[in-house]
Amino acid sequence: xxxxxxxxxxRENSIFAGRxxxxxxxxxxxxxxxxxxxxxxxxxxxxxxxxGYSTSTVHRLLQNMNTLGWVIQDKNNHKYYLGPMVNxxxxxxIASHKYLIMHAVREMTHLxxxxxxxxxxxIMFKLHHMxxxxxxxxxxxxxxxxxxxxxxxxxxxxxxxxxxxLADKEIKATLKHVKDDQTTGKSANNRLGVAAQxxxxxxxxxxxxxxxxxxxxxxxxxxxxxxxxPATLNILGPEDRLxxxxxxxxxxxxxxxxxxxxxxxxxxx
Numbered sequence: 127x128x129x130x131x132x133x134x135x136x137r138e139n140s141i142f143a144g145r146x147x148x149x150x151x152x153x154x155x156x157x158x159x160x161x162x163x164x165x166x167x168x169x170x171x172x173x174x175x176x177x178g179y180s181t182s183t184v185h186r187l188l189q190n191m192n193t194l195g196w197v198i199q200d201k202n203n204h205k206y207y208l209g210p211m212v213n214x215x216x217x218x219x220i221a222s223h224k225y226l227i228m229h230a231v232r233e234m235t236h237l238x239x240x241x242x243x244x245x246x247x248x249i250m251f252k253l254h255h256m257x258x259x260x261x262x263x264x265x266x267x268x269x270x271x272x273x274x275x276x277x278x279x280x281x282x283x284x285x286x287x288x289x290x291x292l293a294d295k296e297i298k299a300t301l302k303h304v305k306d307d308q309t310t311g312k313s314a315n316n317r318l319g320v321a322a323q324x325x326x327x328x329x330x331x332x333x334x335x336x337x338x339x340x341x342x343x344x345x346x347x348x349x350x351x352x353x354x355x356p357a358t359l360n361i362l363g364p365e366d367r368l369x370x371x372x373x374x375x376x377x378x379x380x381x382x383x384x385x386x387x388x389x390x391x392x393x394x395x
Contacts, residue, residue, distance in 0.1 A: 155179060156187050156196070160208065163197060168205035223249060226353060227259045229389045233359065233382035234261050240378055241371075243363030244270050250288040250356040269343045269362050280320040282339040284360045287347035289320065290327040291356035297324060332376050336365055344368040348379045351387040359383050 155177075162173045170188065174181045188206055191197045195211035227247060234245045238261045247259040262270055280289055280301065289297060301321065327333045332348045339345070344365040350357040359382060361368070361375055368375065 152187065155183065156191060159184065159187055159191070160196065160212070163206055163208050168207060170206075173206075223258050225393070226350070226357060226386075226390065230259065230350070230359065230386050233386055234259065237359070237361060237375075237378060237382055238264075241361055241363070241368075241375055243361055243368060244268055246284070246360045246362060248284050248288065248358050248360060249353075250291075255285050255288050255358075263363060265363075265367075267364060269340055269364065283333040283335040283345035283347035284358055286320060286323060286327055286335070287333045287349055287358045287360075288356040290324045290333070291349055297321070331380060334372060334376070342366075344372070346372065346375055346379055348376075348383040350383050350390075352391045352393075353387075359386070 158177050158179075159173055162168075162176055167173055167176050170181055170184050173179070173188075174184045177184070188197060188199075192199055192206075192209070195209045197206045197212075198209045199206050226249075230247045234247060237245045242264045244263045245261045246257055248255045248257050250256070260270060262268060280286060289300065292300065298321075323333075332346065334344070334346050336344055342365055344363060346361040346368070347358045348360075350359060359379060361379055
């Protein structure tokens with residue numbers, strides 16, 4: 127085959143490679159624009175200035191994203207906002223965290239086998255902690271979460287562990303917008319008491335509480351790192367069954383959360 131016959135194929139391969147690169151660049155730029163809109167940077171000029179993209183590029187991408195429902199434009203002020211497609215995809219909070227659940231189930235099953243107690247996976251969502259997945263205790267007398275959303279945000283090991291993963295400034299802002307718990311008189315269950323515990327929880331890498339949310343219950347919580355929001359794995363059960371093995375279960379729980387954190391590292395950072 128002559129060199130002239132080979133060249134057309136080479137040009138064709140080059141064209142396809144170029145298209146692939148262009149598509150990848152467009153997707154990355156569209157993602158950057160969505161992040162701008164979520165941060166209240168809403169005009170073509172402001173988005174262009176923030177990202178360093180030309181106004182024509184930003185305008186073209188926004189028009190395409192508007193057609194697909196990713197963004198919408200206010201005709202009065204000409205600003206762009208996140209569209210119905212984004213809201214639709216994010217409306218099912220459990221579904222949006224399936225990746226984390228998938229990587230946590232094996233470790234949750236392992237902990238359930240070792241302890242026989244309830245094992246739960248939770249994240250922080252707004253001013254609450256949200257239950258994503260739970261494996262119920264094998265015992266007839268068991269403790270489980272009553273609902274997907276728990277309140278207040280600073281009562282119990284799960285809530286405190288989630289809170290400890292926030293920056294100090296975020297913790298202060300979060301506690302400022304919630305009321306003190308009135309269910310117990312314990313200092314551990316009010317804002318000042320919790321603020322004093324945060325550093326200790328961070329240093330030891332786990333949190334254990336006795337009867338804070340449910341009388342007679344013991345909860346052990348450890349953080350899952352490298353995720354898009356605070357996340358924890360938890361062991362929950364009656365105090366009289368769990369207490370004799372607390373030290374052992376803390377080590378097992380931390381080993382499990384470390385493995386999950388390693389599995390998802392690099393995906394959400």
